[in-house]
Amino acid sequence: MITARVIRISEPGGVEVxxxxxxxIAEPGGSEVLVAVRAAGLNRADVLQRRGLYPAPPGYPQxxxxxxxxxxxxxxxxxxxxxxxxxxxxxxxxGGAMSTHLLARERELIPIPMRLSFAEAAAIPEVFLTAYDxxxxxxxxxxxxxVLIHSIGSGVGSAALQLGLLAGAQVIGTSRSExxxxxxxxxxxxxxxxxKDAAFARQVREQTEGRMAQLILDTVGGAYLGENIEALxxxxxxxxxxxxxxxxxxxxxxxxxxxxxxxxGSVLRSRxxxxxAALAQGFIxxxxxxxxxxxLRPVIDRVMPMDSIQQAQRRMEQNLNxxxxxxxx
Amino acid sequence: MITARVIRISEPGGVEVxxxxxxxIAEPGGSEVLVAVRAAGLNRADVLQRRGLYPAPPGYPQxxxxxxxxxxxxxxxxxxxxxxxxxxxxxxxxGGAMSTHLLARERELIPIPMRLSFAEAAAIPEVFLTAYDxxxxxxxxxxxxxVLIHSIGSGVGSAALQLGLLAGAQVIGTSRSExxxxxxxxxxxxxxxxxKDAAFARQVREQTEGRMAQLILDTVGGAYLGENIEALxxxxxxxxxxxxxxxxxxxxxxxxxxxxxxxxGSVLRSRxxxxxAALAQGFIxxxxxxxxxxxLRPVIDRVMPMDSIQQAQRRMEQNLNxxxxxxxx
Numbered sequence: 007m008i009t010a011r012v013i014r015i016s017e018p019g020g021v022e023v024x025x026x027x028x029x030x031i032a033e034p035g036g037s038e039v040l041v042a043v044r045a046a047g048l049n050r051a052d053v054l055q056r057r058g059l060y061p062a063p064p065g066y067p068q069x070x071x072x073x074x075x076x077x078x079x080x081x082x083x084x085x086x087x088x089x090x091x092x093x094x095x096x097x098x099x100x101g102g103a104m105s106t107h108l109l110a111r112e113r114e115l116i117p118i119p120m121r122l123s124f125a126e127a128a129a130i131p132e133v134f135l136t137a138y139d140x141x142x143x144x145x146x147x148x149x150x151x152x153v154l155i156h157s158i159g160s161g162v163g164s165a166a167l168q169l170g171l172l173a174g175a176q177v178i179g180t181s182r183s184e185x186x187x188x189x190x191x192x193x194x195x196x197x198x199x200x201x202k203d204a205a206f207a208r209q210v211r212e213q214t215e216g217r218m219a220q221l222i223l224d225t226v227g228g229a230y231l232g233e234n235i236e237a238l239x240x241x242x243x244x245x246x247x248x249x250x251x252x253x254x255x256x257x258x259x260x261x262x263x264x265x266x267x268x269x270x271g272s273v274l275r276s277r278x279x280x281x282x283a284a285l286a287q288g289f290i291x292x293x294x295x296x297x298x299x300x301x302l303r304p305v306i307d308r309v310m311p312m313d314s315i316q317q318a319q320r321r322m323e324q325n326l327n328x329x330x331x332x333x334x335x
Numbered sequence: 336m337i338t339a340r341v342i343r344i345s346e347p348g349g350v351e352v353x354x355x356x357x358x359x360i361a362e363p364g365g366s367e368v369l370v371a372v373r374a375a376g377l378n379r380a381d382v383l384q385r386r387g388l389y390p391a392p393p394g395y396p397q398x399x400x401x402x403x404x405x406x407x408x409x410x411x412x413x414x415x416x417x418x419x420x421x422x423x424x425x426x427x428x429x430g431g432a433m434s435t436h437l438l439a440r441e442r443e444l445i446p447i448p449m450r451l452s453f454a455e456a457a458a459i460p461e462v463f464l465t466a467y468d469x470x471x472x473x474x475x476x477x478x479x480x481x482v483l484i485h486s487i488g489s490g491v492g493s494a495a496l497q498l499g500l501l502a503g504a505q506v507i508g509t510s511r512s513e514x515x516x517x518x519x520x521x522x523x524x525x526x527x528x529x530x531k532d533a534a535f536a537r538q539v540r541e542q543t544e545g546r547m548a549q550l551i552l553d554t555v556g557g558a559y560l561g562e563n564i565e566a567l568x569x570x571x572x573x574x575x576x577x578x579x580x581x582x583x584x585x586x587x588x589x590x591x592x593x594x595x596x597x598x599x600g601s602v603l604r605s606r607x608x609x610x611x612a613a614l615a616q617g618f619i620x621x622x623x624x625x626x627x628x629x630x631l632r633p634v635i636d637r638v639m640p641m642d643s644i645q646q647a648q649r650r651m652e653q654n655l656n657x658x659x660x661x662x663x664x
Contacts, residue, residue: 227588228588231586231588240605246588246591246592247592249588249589249592252588253587253588253589254585254586254587254588254589255585255586255588256583256584256585256586257560257583257584257585257586257598258582258583259556259557259560259575259578259581259582259583259584259600260578260582260583261600262575262598262599262600263575263576263578263600263601263602264600264602264605265600266599266600266601266602266605266606267599267600268597268598268599268600269586269591269597269598270591270595270596270597271588271590271591271592271593271594271595271596271597272592272595273592273593273595276569276593276595277595
């Protein structure tokens with residue numbers, strides 16, 4: 007047993023329920039790896055979990071937030087083959103990453119490229135695995151296609167922007183903040199759409215010269231559903247990964263049929279271990295070299311000490327961040 | 336030019352607007368084939384087109400209904416390679432099949448198996464290509480999976496039932512008519528669900544022992560949207576091919592995300608020629624031998640003379656048919 011320092015959600019509530027505490031972590035068995043966590047990225051799911059709205063899946067701590075981490079391998083289980091103590095690794099987990107120690111399965115881990123610090127690495131897994139899965143794996147985005155990315159200034163948005171450009175697609179990014187759009191232009195965004203009153207389909211038509219978007223990465227949900235179908239090209243695909251604009255929407259099946267379009271709900275957290283491992287391995291093969299070369303890079307809002315978790319979550323709730331907030335021990 | 340006899344929609348309206356008329360058909364050019372139509376299947380789209388609610392795509396006659404046909408090749412264009420005069424063929428078209436003559440592109444045609452009459456063949460293309468595309472191509476239905484097929488007593492429903500059983504899937508069929516369910520049991524349906532008040536998810540849970548349906552073939556639309564998501568297994572797929580229960584629905588994106596599910600709108604009529612040709616060629620390779628062997632067979636409600644088109648459409652509007660209504664010259 008290792009005694010780890012952790013962030014504890016003492017009860018559902020505001021940021022004041024978050025406090026430093028201790029927890030016991032078991033020794034690694036089988037192909038498990040014990041990671042000394044150096045930094046953990048902050049996600050909206052952490053905020054929802056703190057409010058009691060997004061429980062961790064069975065088998066994960068309910069009261070320790072944290073869905074991604076970067077750190078150093080401390081000990082490995084008897085059947086672990088890929089890592090040894092001292093290796094720098096990052097990854098996603100379904101809960102409990104805001105802890106000084108974490109048990110991970112080695113096939114879910116991703117080596118940290120030389121050029122990146124732990125804090126930089128902690129900003130990668132959730133947003134880049136999500137964008138990789140949605141745009142490239144599920145969406146099959148190809149060169150020449152148009153992809154519409156909502157909340158382009160968010161963590162997932164700025165990761166998706168980079169992947170879309172890497173894939174040779176026409177990336178159209180939306181935000182309700184001109185400031186965030188301006189910052190994204192610095193990351194290579196050429197087609198920026200400022201959204202007012204949840205309207206954007208007309209601008210997508212203009213930017214694509216009528217071809218519309220083959221793929222839409224949506225973090226908003228209900229409020230954008232109608233315009234999303236409007237903005238979609240025939241045979242196009244909407245991948246919904248977040249519901250910041252409401253969980254219910256009035257769906258025009260007529261339009262869906264006429265366009266032969268599809269709507270996909272997608273989350274990483276509830277996937278099976280095998281699926282997560284397959285995603286991590288694909289990421290290692292296809293995208294990790296692009297981080298090593300510097301073509302892809304994490305977008306970090308700020309790095310804060312772990313004991314500033316209350317301020318960090320408040321900053322996210324106020325939507326003040328551009329890119330990832332990272333907490334480090 | 337050939338002078339063909341046709342069914343004409345004189346103006347949008349009730350069945351009384353349908354009448355026998357004449358129309359000029361051009362000689363086959365390129366790889367076109369002139370087909371002497373012997374029989375044409377009746378579809379709901381014909382009824383909608385008559386009412387003025389479902390215009391034919393550009394390039395197809397607006398006032399001659401008919402989406403599928405069986406007949407004999409009369410003449411072929413100078414670049415046609417696959418067929419010669421006398422060959423028996425069937426196929427889908429985006430309009431104009433209720434005519435004694437029709438120009439078709441040869442890659443969209445399907446040879447008629449020896450054992451089938453023209454009337455039997457005319458009952459195959461729309462429903463079996465639709466079910467083939469939805470269940471096997473888009474849905475990727477595999478042995479051991481559970482598939483929920485709504486309106487199992489409809490033309491598409493009874494075709495999908497046969498394909499689902501052929502694929503080794505557990506087929507659950509719904510209908511609002513106990514009589515139609517009973518008839519489907521004769522086609523091999525083991526899991527029949529009588530739908531009252533648009534509720535069926537609970538029965539799907541029972542029939543699948545909690546596994547739910549990996550795939551749902553839906554012809555109802557809005558009224559079934561909520562229960563469809565309820566009845567779906569994690570990662571499952573709803574393919575909507577009809578909207579008999581309304582074109583709008585309240586979509587719970589929460590459930591869609593939680594299940595990582597997807598909703599697809601699908602129609603054959605508006606597809607590109609290339610897509611339709613690819614579908615026909617896949618069908619020839621994969622399913623035609625099963626018609627030749629008798630494992631698959633068209634389900635025919637009744638065969639009527641073409642000049643009974645008014646009675647035929649009325650019968651469909653009153654939902655009295657089980658299987659296809661076929662009109663023959």
